[in-house]
Amino acid sequence: MHVQTLGRFRQAQSSPWREGNRFRLLNDGAVFYARMLEAIDAARAFVLLEMYLVESGAVASRFIDALVAAAARGVRVAALFDGFGSLGLRAEDRKRLVEGGVELCFYNVLGWRKRLGNFMRNHRKLLLVDGDVAFVGGAGLTDAFEGEQPATAWRDHMVEIHGPVVADWHRLFAATWRKSGGKAALPVVAGPLPLADGVPGRVTTSAGWHRSELSRSVVQRIDGARERAWVTSAYFVPSRRFRKALRRAARRGVDVRLLVPGPLTDHPVVRHAARRFFGKMLYNDVRIFEFLPRVLHAKMVLCDGWVSIGSSNLDRWSFKWNLEANQEIQDTAFAADAAAVFESDCALSAVLDHQSWMRRGRLNRLWERIAGALDRLLESWRRPRLP
Numbered sequence: 001m002h003v004q005t006l007g008r009f010r011q012a013q014s015s016p017w018r019e020g021n022r023f024r025l026l027n028d029g030a031v032f033y034a035r036m037l038e039a040i041d042a043a044r045a046f047v048l049l050e051m052y053l054v055e056s057g058a059v060a061s062r063f064i065d066a067l068v069a070a071a072a073r074g075v076r077v078a079a080l081f082d083g084f085g086s087l088g089l090r091a092e093d094r095k096r097l098v099e100g101g102v103e104l105c106f107y108n109v110l111g112w113r114k115r116l117g118n119f120m121r122n123h124r125k126l127l128l129v130d131g132d133v134a135f136v137g138g139a140g141l142t143d144a145f146e147g148e149q150p151a152t153a154w155r156d157h158m159v160e161i162h163g164p165v166v167a168d169w170h171r172l173f174a175a176t177w178r179k180s181g182g183k184a185a186l187p188v189v190a191g192p193l194p195l196a197d198g199v200p201g202r203v204t205t206s207a208g209w210h211r212s213e214l215s216r217s218v219v220q221r222i223d224g225a226r227e228r229a230w231v232t233s234a235y236f237v238p239s240r241r242f243r244k245a246l247r248r249a250a251r252r253g254v255d256v257r258l259l260v261p262g263p264l265t266d267h268p269v270v271r272h273a274a275r276r277f278f279g280k281m282l283y284n285d286v287r288i289f290e291f292l293p294r295v296l297h298a299k300m301v302l303c304d305g306w307v308s309i310g311s312s313n314l315d316r317w318s319f320k321w322n323l324e325a326n327q328e329i330q331d332t333a334f335a336a337d338a339a340a341v342f343e344s345d346c347a348l349s350a351v352l353d354h355q356s357w358m359r360r361g362r363l364n365r366l367w368e369r370i371a372g373a374l375d376r377l378l379e380s381w382r383r384p385r386l387p
Contacts, residue, residue, distance in 0.1 A: 015171075020194020021163030021201040023329050025309075025337050029145035032135065032158035033059060039129045040066040046076040046187055048128040048173050052121065052311070053140025054081050055088030060141045064093055068100030077102045078186065080177055082122045083109035085140065105180045107323075122176060123322040124311045125158075126169060131189025134161040134169045136310050136327045138234070138299045144266075145297070154266075154295040155345070159309050159327050161201070167191030168203040172325060199331035206312060206324040214312055214326050215319050219245045221303040228255040230302040230342050235267060236260045236274040237315040243277055247284040255287075259345055262290035266297075269374065270315075276368040282354035289349035302339060305332040 026032035040047055040063075047070050054060060071077045079097065081089065083106040097104050107122035108114075127135040137158030139145045144154045161169070167189065174186045206212035222229045222245040229249045236258065250256040258281070265271045278288055301308040310326030318324055329335075 015165070015168040015203040017200050017202045017330075018164040018168070018194075019200055020196070020198035021161065021165050021329075022195050022198050023162075023201065023327070023331070023334050024160040025334065025341065026135075026137075026158045026160055027341060028155065029059070029139060029153055032137065032139065032156075032160075033062070033146060035160060036127050036135050036158075037062060037066050039127065039133055039135070040070055043070050043075045043129045045130045046078070046128075048126070048170070048177075048186070049077075049079045050122070050124050050126040050173055050176065051080075051140055052082045052085035052123045052125060053088075053142055054086040055140075055142040056090040056093050057143040059143050059146055060089065060093060063141055064096055064100075067097065067102050071101030076187070078105070078177065078182065079103070080105050080107060080122070080173070080180055080182070082107050084118070084121055085123075088142070103182065103184065105177060105182050107176065107180045119321045121322050122180075123318060124172075124176075124325045126173060126325070128166065128170055128173060131166060131170060132162065132192060134166045135159070136161060136169065136325070138297055138309075138311055144295070152294050154297040155291065155293075156297045157300060157309060157341070159329075161327060162192065163195050163198050163201065164191045164193070165201045165203055165327070169325075172203065172205065176323065199329065199334065201330070202328040204308070204326050204328055206319055206322065212319050212324075214308075214324060215239070215242070215314070217328065218242070218301050218308055218314060221301070221306055221308070222246060222249050225249050225254045225303040227304050228257075228302065228339075230255075230257045230259070230339070231314070232259040232296070232298045232300040232342060232345070233313050233315070234261060234265075234297045234299060235270045235313040235315050235317075236277075237270060237317065238277070239316050239319070242314060243281065246286050247281060250281075250285040256285070257287045257289065257342075257346065259289045259291060259296070259342065259349065261296040262292045262350060264292070264295050266295055272364075272367040272370070273374070275364070278352065279354070279357055282352060282357055288352040289346045290352065291345060291349045293348050296345075298345075299326075300338060300342070302335060302342060305335045306330050307335050307338045309338075
């Protein structure tokens with residue numbers, strides 16, 4: 001494994017398509033946490049962890065144990081947590097990481113003088129081990145995704161990644177690490193060789209308003225879809241451009257489906273803000289499913305044989321304020337696996353139709369108006385420069 005010092009470079013907004021990758025879809029915390037911990041335990045050179053939501057509890061403790069153990073055996077461990085999303089990580093856990101040899105940085109720590117700058121967050125979720133494997137998705141390190149009762153755990157996905165795109169994820173982490181005050185230069189592996197049975201993949205990112213290759217890519221894929229355009233979003237408050245793309249696709253005969261949270265959600269105001277768009281989409285033959293069994297936190301887009309999965313909810317707020325990143329995959333086999341997961345979630349959801357939607361109660365309509373007004377107010381705020 002060839003390792004060299006990473007020099008300074010300008011962070012690109014997207015990476016090129018790379019052949020020869022292998023992807024595995026991991027469903028729910030019990031599965032993806034186990035695989036992530038296995039990878040950390042097997043690390044030989046370095047472990048890089050980037051997370052938005054990190055809260056003290058059983059899940060965080062297991063990861064802290066694994067990271068400290070890796071550092072103790074000589075593995076370099078760097079953890080980059082968001083300054084707001086990690087507020088639930090107790091001081092004793094932070095101390096245990098630092099004293100255990102983990103290099104710990106925080107993105108955009110809250111401060112009174114930053115004002116609106118406090119809204120700029122690093123929403124990415126990424127684990128990199130030895131430059132050989134990466135894990136990307138929507139879940140944080142919190143008991144909500146696993147817990148003592150898996151039947152009520154938040155619903156989410158992660159992707160296990162092998163192949164040349166791992167180096168792109170590494171470069172993305174390194175750029176954010178440097179901007180967040182990481183003092184020591186990170187090692188970077190000369191990209192893994194293409195796998196003989198691998199498939200194409202690309203890393204797409206979003207770093208603020210009008211700087212989102214991720215958003216452009218998703219809209220282009222929806223516009224080009226021929227058979228299906230299926231979207232899973234935990235907080236669906238999309239731009240006008242995105243909504244129009246979905247309606248256009250449905251009108252030309254594409255199977256357009258939207259899977260969103262039902263009454264169980266950690267952000268009910270966002271759910272009501274999203275629901276004000278449902279009437280027009282239902283009228284244009286977009287099929288909408290509200291997930292019922294538990295909190296839906298997953299983020300995935302499936303257009304024909306193409307899949308995008310990662311941290312982005314495809315909402316206006318995240319494109320304006322957050323660092324986001326998704327893995328794009330062009331592979332019919334992976335798309336089939338993703339479609340099977342999507343359809344199984346739809347089977348557990350309430351199906352909305354335009355006729356019954358127009359008869360919904362006045363209280364729901366009032367909440368939609370209030371949440372919509374708040375959404376428009378937040379949208380009007382001018383975004384400061386990235387730190």
